[in-house]
Amino acid sequence: MQPNNNQPHKIMNKTKKRPAQHHPPARSSTPAADAVSNQTPAETLVPTVSADTTTTAASAAPTPCANSKGNPNCIGVDIAKATFVADIPSLATRTFQNTLKGIELFIQECKKLAHAHVICEATGAYEGTLVAHLHAVRIPLGILAPARVRHFAKANALHAKTDPIDARLLSRIGRETPCEFHHPTPKHIAHLRDLTDLRRALIDRKNQLQGLLENAAPCSRRAFNKELRWQEKEIKKLEAQIAAHIAATPTLEADARQLQNIRGVGPITTQTLLAHVPEIHSISAKRLSCLVGLAPYPNDSGQRRPSAHIRAGRKPVRDVLLMSARSAIQHNPILKTFYEGLRARGKSYHVCLVAVMRKLLTLMHCVLCKPSFKLA
Numbered sequence: 001m002q003p004n005n006n007q008p009h010k011i012m013n014k015t016k017k018r019p020a021q022h023h024p025p026a027r028s029s030t031p032a033a034d035a036v037s038n039q040t041p042a043e044t045l046v047p048t049v050s051a052d053t054t055t056t057a058a059s060a061a062p063t064p065c066a067n068s069k070g071n072p073n074c075i076g077v078d079i080a081k082a083t084f085v086a087d088i089p090s091l092a093t094r095t096f097q098n099t100l101k102g103i104e105l106f107i108q109e110c111k112k113l114a115h116a117h118v119i120c121e122a123t124g125a126y127e128g129t130l131v132a133h134l135h136a137v138r139i140p141l142g143i144l145a146p147a148r149v150r151h152f153a154k155a156n157a158l159h160a161k162t163d164p165i166d167a168r169l170l171s172r173i174g175r176e177t178p179c180e181f182h183h184p185t186p187k188h189i190a191h192l193r194d195l196t197d198l199r200r201a202l203i204d205r206k207n208q209l210q211g212l213l214e215n216a217a218p219c220s221r222r223a224f225n226k227e228l229r230w231q232e233k234e235i236k237k238l239e240a241q242i243a244a245h246i247a248a249t250p251t252l253e254a255d256a257r258q259l260q261n262i263r264g265v266g267p268i269t270t271q272t273l274l275a276h277v278p279e280i281h282s283i284s285a286k287r288l289s290c291l292v293g294l295a296p297y298p299n300d301s302g303q304r305r306p307s308a309h310i311r312a313g314r315k316p317v318r319d320v321l322l323m324s325a326r327s328a329i330q331h332n333p334i335l336k337t338f339y340e341g342l343r344a345r346g347k348s349y350h351v352c353l354v355a356v357m358r359k360l361l362t363l364m365h366c367v368l369c370k371p372s373f374k375l376a
Contacts, residue, residue, distance in 0.1 A: 073113040076170025077106075077120040078163045079127045084120075087167040089113065095163075098126065103133050110139050119174035121146050121166075135184040142179035149173065185278065188249045193275040195245065199238045200316060206231045242271055258367050261375055264328030264335065264360065269320040273364065276317050281369060285362045292317045294358040310354060318357070325356040335359060 076087040079098065087093050088109055096102040110116045117140045120127055127143070134141045149166070152173050158165070173179065185193075209228045216224055246252045252274055259270045273280070280288060289295040293313015299306055328335040335356050342352040366373045 071115060071117050071175060073116045074171045074174030075110060075113075075116055075118045076167040076172070076174065077118055077130070078166040078170065079120055079123050079130065080163065081126055083163075084130065085163040085167045087164070087171040089171075093164040093167050098130070100129070103130055106130075107133060107137055107139065110134075111137075116140075117142065117174060117179075119144065119170045119179055121149055121170065131182070132184075141182050142174060143182045144170070144173065144179060152177075188245070188252065189275065189278045192242065192245055192252065192271070195238060195242045196271055196275045196316075199235060199242070202231055202235050202238065206235065243267070246271065246274075255368055259364055262360070262363060262367065263332040264324045265364065266324070266327075269324045272316055272320045276314050280365060285365045288365050289358055289361060292321070292361060294318065294321075294354065294361060321357045321361060322353070325353055325360055328360055329353075329356055 073089055075089070078085045082098055083095050083102075084098050084106075085093055085095050086106055086109070090112065091109065094109075096106045110118065118134055119142045120130070122143050122145060131141060131143070149169065153159075153161075153169055158169065206228065209224050209231065213221060213224050213228070246256050255274055256267075256270045259265050259273065260267065277288070277291065279291065283291070286295070291313060293315070294310055296308035296310055298308045325335075329339040330336065338359060339352050339356050342355055343349075347355075367375070
């Protein structure tokens with residue numbers, strides 16, 4: 001009987017943060033260069049991908065295997081809550097309302113250009129409506145991480161920052177660097193992600209309430225207990241909804257069944273991976289490690305050879321993989337042997353744990369992508 005590893009916990013940061021070159025540093029920096037595999041860390045650098053994490057191979061791309069580099073009709077779009085500024089080659093910069101009417105006017109201008117390609121930054125939510133409408137009319141779109149845009153600006157000694165300047169900067173990035181097309185997320189994956197994100201938020205709030213209860217005043221304790229009971233009920237409802245959604249989707253149900261055959265991988269890990277890494281079927285194991293944030297990056301200079309560290313990536317997946325790894329080193333014979341071998345060589349606990357996390361992720365990739373692969 002498999003242990004329950006369904007409570008997501010945060011990975012503890014045991015090393016100093018290091019500035020990232022293309023992404024903001026994650027809190028989980030762990031030296032794992034020589035522990036995760038015999039691959040050269042430099043070979044696992046993240047390729048140029050869009051900042052949004054919803055790329056799938058199954059979705060139809062406007063222009064397969066293409067990017068924006070060299071296209072003179074790149075349109076940079078700087079998006080805010082109420083408006084967005086577009087750098088249109090024929091009109092220079094122009095401000096549109098971030099409403100359905102404003103988006104329609106913008107799309108009309110895009111259609112006047114041959115092979116128009118829109119480049120914008122990931123804002124978290126404000127770009128959602130525009131992105132959906134651009135996908136609907138099949139206008140190619142690239143979404144960049146804000147850190148990548150800032151690094152490009154600093155590399156070119158561009159220190160001023162306004163919405164029109166940012167729009168022109170995005171156009172320039174699209175013309176001078178390869179910005180891959182962003183593809184729409186299938187509805188069943190988007191719905192699963194929404195459910196898992198909501199459950200994660202409720203669990204975080206539940207943990208916060210439990211901490212507040214320890215030193216709460218009598219007048220506050222009653223309110224906290226009431227909210228805590230409500231949180232627990234909602235979490236159970238959500239877990240039932242997630243299970244029902246996966247059971248009703250044949251592709252998700254088949255993948256979930258295969259993943260849970262691995263010792264140490266429970267329902268929460270499976271659901272989080274399927275929701276946040278829909279590209280798993282279409283990318284290599286190395287790129288998957290980079291995408292999740294489990295590939296060690298070197299930071300060498302001259303004679304200085306510090307330990308490589310992991311950074312960036314998709315934190316929700318790393319959090320659940322941490323708990324799966326802790327379960328696997330106790331109950332999965334193969335990963336337990338691997339972990340004990342690293343410890344015998346003098347590796348620290350956290351280095352070994354990250355190594356097991358990556359091995360577990362690679363194993364999950366093999367199970368889903370290689371039909372001939374059989375679990376021991």
